[in-house]
Amino acid sequence: MLELYHGGHTTCSRKARLCLREKGLDYKSHFLNLRGFEQHTPAYLKLNPNGVVPTLIDDGEAVVDSMLINEYLDEKFDQHTRLRPNNPLDKARMRVWTKLASDHGLAGVVPRIWPTFKANTDALSRNELQEKLGRIPLAERQERWAKVARGGFSDEDSNAGRKAASLIMTRMEAGLGQGQWLMGEQYTLADIDLVPFVDRFAEFYPDMLNASAAPKVTAWLARMRERPAVQAVWATDEAPAKAA
Ligand SMILES: N[C@@H](CCC(=O)N[C@@H](CS)C(=O)NCC(=O)O)C(=O)O
Structure with missing residues (x-):
């Protein structure tokens, strides 16, 4: 059985939730309230010693880090929709995109x-x-x-966030164009891993992400937002219903 510990709409959680949804895999959902520090309880730290989400559990075995979780899911459940190219060179190129998301995505939103x-x-x-x-x-x-507690976020932090978002969007604008998706005609983990961040960049940096400043990224984001799996994941944080 698959289980996912996640923080609902947080970017890294959406990455893993979207991969599961695109592959049509059922899982038991465990929502952690990150603002309530539930990611640092001793029980959760046994699963993910970094104290972050998401964590995938497959038959009792933990897999951590959203990029690695998605690769694991695609490799293990290869009879479901394939989300990686077969060819080693294309696979490496796809991983350049997923690494870009992993290395710089959070910096753009934090x-x-x-x-x-x-x-x-x-x-x-x-x-x-x-x-x-x-x-x-x-x-x-x-x-x-x-x-956070001392209210210490500064303009310098904001500028660093903007730079990280700009790096991602500049690379995407240059890389898109050979097909609908980042890897051309194949929809892959590259698209899945980047969309949670780029979706937030549209909200945070509208001057950088619009049809004239970044036409290809804007069109790609619109295509992504039309996907039923993206809509389903964006529609719920999977938090348990609160008692009335
Ligand atoms: N590289 C990790 C980063 C995980 C991460 O930072 N997750 C955030 C949510 S997007 C988190 O758990 N934040 C809570 C905290 O840092 O206390 C991954 O992609 O899984």
């Missing part, structure tokens, strides 16, 4: 999203905050949560 978490850290007492911060395994994430 300065716009994370400052909103301050309402959650403000709701904690000083001791509670220290206890929560103390459970975060990655130093980089611990520092980022501490920065």
